[in-house]
Amino acid sequence: MKNFKLAAGLLLSVALPSGAFATDLEITHWWTSGGEAAAVAEFAKAFDATGDKWVDGAIAGGGDTARPVMISRITGGDPMAATQFNHGQQAMELVEAGLMLDLTDVATAEGWKDKVFPPSLLDACTLDGKIYCAPVNIHSPEWLWLNNKVYTDLGLPVPANWAEFVASAPQVEAAGKVPLALGNQPWQSNLAFGAITVGVGGLDLWKKVNVDKDMDAAAGPEMAAVFQAAADARKLAAKSTVQDWNQATNMVITGEAAGQIMGDWAQGEFAVAGKVAGTDYTCLPGLGMNAYLSTGGDAFYFPKLADPEKEAAQKRLAALLVSPEAQVAFNLKKGSLPIRGDIDMSTANDCMKKGLEILASGNLLPTGDMVWSPDVQTQAGDLMVEFWKTDMSAADAQAKWVEILKTGL
Amino acid sequence: MATPARKSRVFRNLNAKIAAVPMIFCSMVVFLGFSIWTVVYSFTSSKLLPKANFVGFDQYERLWSNSRWLVSIENLMVFGSLSLIFTIVMGFTLAVLMDQKIRFEDTFRTIMLYPFALSFIVTGLVWQWVLNPDFGIQGIVRGWGWESFAFDPLNNPKLVLYGLLIAALWQGTGFVMALMLAGLRGIDEDIWKATRVDGIPTWKTYIVVIIPMMRPVFITTLVLVAAGIIKLYDLVIAQTSGGPGNASQVPAMYVYSYMFQAQNLGQGFAASTMMLLSVLIVLIPWAYLEFGGKKHG
Numbered sequence: 001m002k003n004f005k006l007a008a009g010l011l012l013s014v015a016l017p018s019g020a021f022a023t024d025l026e027i028t029h030w031w032t033s034g035g036e037a038a039a040v041a042e043f044a045k046a047f048d049a050t051g052d053k054w055v056d057g058a059i060a061g062g063g064d065t066a067r068p069v070m071i072s073r074i075t076g077g078d079p080m081a082a083t084q085f086n087h088g089q090q091a092m093e094l095v096e097a098g099l100m101l102d103l104t105d106v107a108t109a110e111g112w113k114d115k116v117f118p119p120s121l122l123d124a125c126t127l128d129g130k131i132y133c134a135p136v137n138i139h140s141p142e143w144l145w146l147n148n149k150v151y152t153d154l155g156l157p158v159p160a161n162w163a164e165f166v167a168s169a170p171q172v173e174a175a176g177k178v179p180l181a182l183g184n185q186p187w188q189s190n191l192a193f194g195a196i197t198v199g200v201g202g203l204d205l206w207k208k209v210n211v212d213k214d215m216d217a218a219a220g221p222e223m224a225a226v227f228q229a230a231a232d233a234r235k236l237a238a239k240s241t242v243q244d245w246n247q248a249t250n251m252v253i254t255g256e257a258a259g260q261i262m263g264d265w266a267q268g269e270f271a272v273a274g275k276v277a278g279t280d281y282t283c284l285p286g287l288g289m290n291a292y293l294s295t296g297g298d299a300f301y302f303p304k305l306a307d308p309e310k311e312a313a314q315k316r317l318a319a320l321l322v323s324p325e326a327q328v329a330f331n332l333k334k335g336s337l338p339i340r341g342d343i344d345m346s347t348a349n350d351c352m353k354k355g356l357e358i359l360a361s362g363n364l365l366p367t368g369d370m371v372w373s374p375d376v377q378t379q380a381g382d383l384m385v386e387f388w389k390t391d392m393s394a395a396d397a398q399a400k401w402v403e404i405l406k407t408g409l
Numbered sequence: 410m411a412t413p414a415r416k417s418r419v420f421r422n423l424n425a426k427i428a429a430v431p432m433i434f435c436s437m438v439v440f441l442g443f444s445i446w447t448v449v450y451s452f453t454s455s456k457l458l459p460k461a462n463f464v465g466f467d468q469y470e471r472l473w474s475n476s477r478w479l480v481s482i483e484n485l486m487v488f489g490s491l492s493l494i495f496t497i498v499m500g501f502t503l504a505v506l507m508d509q510k511i512r513f514e515d516t517f518r519t520i521m522l523y524p525f526a527l528s529f530i531v532t533g534l535v536w537q538w539v540l541n542p543d544f545g546i547q548g549i550v551r552g553w554g555w556e557s558f559a560f561d562p563l564n565n566p567k568l569v570l571y572g573l574l575i576a577a578l579w580q581g582t583g584f585v586m587a588l589m590l591a592g593l594r595g596i597d598e599d600i601w602k603a604t605r606v607d608g609i610p611t612w613k614t615y616i617v618v619i620i621p622m623m624r625p626v627f628i629t630t631l632v633l634v635a636a637g638i639i640k641l642y643d644l645v646i647a648q649t650s651g652g653p654g655n656a657s658q659v660p661a662m663y664v665y666s667y668m669f670q671a672q673n674l675g676q677g678f679a680a681s682t683m684m685l686l687s688v689l690i691v692l693i694p695w696a697y698l699e700f701g702g703k704k705h706g
Contacts, residue, residue, distance in 0.1 A: 068669030075458065093457035093672065184652040241542070241564045243650060375456070378671035382477045382655060389654025390566060400476070407471070 023313035025081035027300075028057040028073075030066035033246040035268020039334035043136075046326045052313050062244065064187060074099055079303035081314055087124040087133055087299035088369035094301070100132045101302040106315045107131040112322060117341040118295055118359070124370055125299060133299040134318040136327075137336035138359070140293035141263040141367070142195040144284040145249070145270075150177055150258045161288030162199050165259060169236050172258045179236035181248040181257035182388065186381030188245055189388040192261040193230050194368055198294070199287030201226045203365060210371045213409060219402045227394035227401075234388045252281070261287070263296075267335030267351050277350035285354055293358045296367030297336065376408035444685060451678035459674055468679035478680065481658040488570050488659075489638040492577050496634055497627070499578065500585025505615060507586070508593045518590070521583040529580065533647025536576035537563065563649055566656035573648060573657060580644075581637070585630055592626030593619070628698060635691045639684060660684050 025047075031040045037058070044054040057080060059066035067090065070083045074094055085091045094100055107113065107122075116122045116135060125133035144162060151158045151168070154175055159165040169179040182188060198206050201222055208217040217223065240257065242248050249269045251257035260266065267283070275281050286292045300321055302314040320326055327338045332347060337355050345356060358364075368377055383404060387397045454464045472478050503521060507514055524532065539545045542561040550558040562572035596619055604614045620627070642661035645651060651658045660680060668677030 064670050068665075071457065071669065071672070090672075097458055184650065241653075243652070373456075373672070375667075375671040375673040375676070378666060378673075379475075382475075382666075385652070386476065386480075386655045389652065389656070 022051050022053055023309055024053045024055050025310065025313050025317060026055040026057050027082045027084075027317075028059055028066070028070055028080045029084035029298075030059050030061070030063050031084070032058050032060045033269060034272040035333065035335060036265065038272065039268065039330050042329040042333055043321065043326060046323075046329065047317060047320055050316065050320065052316060062185065062187075064185065074303050079305060081305065081310060082300045082302050082317055084298050085133070085301055086296060086367075086369045087121065087135055088296070088367065088371075089373050090369060091133070091301050092127070094303075095127050095132045099303055101304050101311065101314055102130050103132060103134065103302065103315065103318050104130045106134075106318045110319050110322060115340045115342060116322070117339070118362075118364055120295055120364070120366060120370075121297065121299075121339055124366075133301045134321045135297060135299040135339045136321050137331055137334060138293075138295050138297045138339060139263050139265055139336050140285070140296060140355070141191045142198045142261075142286050142292065142294060143264050143266070144195075144199075144259055144261055144287045145252055145266050146259045146282040146284070147252050147255050147257070148280060148282055150175075150255050158282050159259075159284075159288070161284060162196070163289070165288075166232065166236070169258075173236075177255070178239045178251065178257040179259065180233060180240065181242070181251040181260040182237040182240045183245045183248040184241075184243045184385070184389070185245070186378070186385040188248070188262075189384035190368070190377065190381040191263065192233070192388070193226075193384050195261045195287055196230050196233060197223075197226050198292055198365070199289040200229045202290055203292050203363075206365060209405075210368065211366065213405070215402060215406060215409075218405055219398065224394065224398055227398045230387070231394040231397075237388065264335055264337070264351070264355060267349075268333065271333075271335060271349075283351040283354065285358055291358055291361075292363045292365055293355060294365045294367040296369055297339070372405075372408050376404060379404040379407065447678050448682050448685070451675060451682045453675050455674040455678070457672040457674070464675075468675045469683075471676065472679050472683070477655050477658055478660070478663055480655050481660045481663050484570060484657060485638070485641070485659055488574060488577075488641070489635070491570075491574055492581070492638060493631070493634055495574070495578055496581050496585045497630060499582045500630070501589045503582065503586040504589035504593055507590055518587070521586055523583065524580045525584040525587075527580065529643040530647045532576050532580045533644045536572070536579070537648045540572050540575075564653055566653050569649055569653065569657045573645060576648060577641075577644060581634065585634065588626060588630050588633075589623070592623040595626075596622060625699075628695060632691065632695045636688060639687055639691065 029040060031037060040056070040058070044056060047054040059069050063086065067085070070080070070085075071094065073079060074083075079099070091100065103125075112122060112131070113119075121135040121138065122131065125131050125135060144165065146158055146165070148158050150172060154171055156168055156171060157164075159168055165179075172179045182192060197209075205217065205222050205226075208214045209223065240248065240251070242251065245262055245266070246269055248257070248260050249262060249266045250273075252260045253270060253273045253275060264283075264285075267277070270277070270281055277283060300318065302318060305311055305314070322339065324340065324343045327340060328343055328345065331338045331345070332352075335352065337352065337359055338345060341360070345352065348356065368380075372380075380401065383397065383400050386392060450459050450461075451468055452463050452465060453460060454462050454467070507518060507521075511517070527535075540561070540563050542548065542564065547558060547560045550560070562568035562575075600618060600622075601614070604618060609617075640661055641659050642665070645657055645659050645662060649657045651662055661684065664677050664680045664684065666677075667673050667680060671677075
């Protein structure tokens with residue numbers, strides 16, 4: 001099904017007429033799940049309609065698999081025309097090494113500075129006053145996804161926050177369901193831990209540790225409570241044996257599991273499965289405890305190419321990705337929030353509206369990818385996956401975690 | 410520098426030596442040169458791109474205090490010793506059974522060797538499915554009515570290495586068997602006749618006479634299998650991706666993950682230098698036994 005959609009998208013891109021000065025651009029990304037492929041097909045369609053051609057270079061297996069491929073192609077002298085990264089520090093060294101195209105003129109012409117909201121998104125693309133990436137969406141990882149039917153079948157109210165979710169877990173487990181679905185990959189454990197930090201510890205603690213990099217707070221009793229909460233949560237995920245995040249989401253969709261901590265990209269999977277937000281499933285931003293969202297997301301970077309014609313096409317693509325029409329079409333399919341506040345998202349569903357409200361209220365924080373280097377993120381992922389899948393004590397995990405954060409100071 | 414006697418040796422077989430120059434150049438630059446470059450840069454704080462800012466042994470200190478690396482090393486030791494012992498014992502036993510002048514030997518040999526024709530990726534995926542609790546062995550046995558049957562090694566941190574071991578043995582034993590069989594076929598028929606005349610039982614002949622005679626075959630097998638174990642990567646990626654948790658991590662995965670995912674070349678180089686060191690630890694005794702021994706003997 002996944003492949004079929006992708007193939008259909010590709011076919012569409014071939015079938016559309018191309019103009020006289022058509023340029024082929026190869027674009028790499030890791031959007032391969034059902035909802036993601038549908039969303040990226042919207043970009044391809046819009047770009048092909050302008051007369052250029054979107055050559056899709058999807059890399060399956062998630063960002064951790066795709067990024068090494070992208071980076072070695074760029075550093076190895078075989079750059080693609082555009083590539084997805086999570087904006088933040090992932091592509092920073094490539095920009096510093098002068099391998100990325102400067103988009104400042106496009107940004108000025110299109111007025112990105114006034115239109116991109118929140119402005120922190122553009123800041124993450126900026127180095128020495130020059131803009132190097134086009135943000136396309138906002139994704140926040142701090143969401144709890146619940147299958148309503150699991151709870152109504154048991155005669156329980158659908159939990160409204162993390163505390164209620166944990167309290168109802170024993171009954172869910174007694175009914176032979178997995179309370180919390182969690183994929184096996186390190187980044188998913190790291191994400192779940194980050195969400196619990198914001199949900200249980202609160203925003204101030206998160207900012208103190210991750211933005212101000214206060215190591216005393218990281219080693220302090222408030223963080224210890226967060227680790228304890230995570231240690232309790234891992235018992236709920238003990239019977240979850242899947243690898244990929246969308247497999248875990250599928251457990252929630254089919255009612256095999258009651259809930260999952262996952263970013264708002266999970267919504268695309270619910271949409272593809274034909275589920276309705278509010279009736280079939282419930283989404284709780286900030287785990288329902290603290291209504292905060294982090295403004296992570298995806299951005300496109302454009303490696304420098306020797307061909308001036310391609311460079312012009314790269315800039316056309318950059319302008320298109322941020323344009324209002326493409327933003328609406330893409331984000332509605334993707335289930336992510338648009339990067340500009342001046343467009344009409346009235347067709348958004350229940351969950352996206354919750355997100356848009358929080359976005360408008362300004363309860364925002366940066367993501368781990370923005371404040372920590374990939375090195376720290378990888379180490380933290382290694383620690384978290386070990387913590388979630390073994391019986392490592394909360395105190396040990398906290399001590400190791402502080403050591404890891406210190407390597408990134 | 411060279412004495413006249415040496416000089417004549419240098420120019421002997423000149424054509425062959427000239428022909429070998431590209432190969433020597435390649436191995437010098439590609440193997441030796443790049444290895445030295447890697448070792449040198451493992452002492453730097455290189456991130457995504459190599460930079461020559463030296464930091465001493467910092468990368469190594471961090472490496473040896475990282476629990477994922479320590480787990481990887483421990484896994485490699487356990488997996489390595491078990492897989493070494495089992496492939497050689499099982500491979501030799503199978504070869505001996507094959508060598509009993511049985512009917513359809515070719516057929517059996519082909520069947521045994523077939524798994525070796527599959528890549529580790531395919532092997533890993535096949536065994537991931539076989540050991541999957543829902544579709545694999547556990548699911549089938551439960552389907553027969555034995556509801557409480559549990560066999561789920563890949564999701565149990567304590568058993569996952571044995572799940573990998575099963576796949577590795579399935580894949581590798583046939584190859585060892587083929588090597589051993591070649592060794593057995595190289596044993597002179599007269600030796601068998603002599604032991605039969607002396608009335609030595611067959612099993613004793615194998616242990617006391619044949620195995621010592623097959624020493625070179627055993628050493629070659631040992632080196633091939635050991636080198637394969639140290640670079641173990643694709644099987645784990647396909648079968649468990651290092652999970653559950655970090656329970657089936659191996660050093661090669663650590664190297665890849667830190668060089669490319671964490672964008673920390675220095676750390677990745679330090680880990681790969683440790684891997685190079687362990688390959689040398691395997692190879693040097695072998696080279697000594699194989700080549701050093703002949704000089705004296």
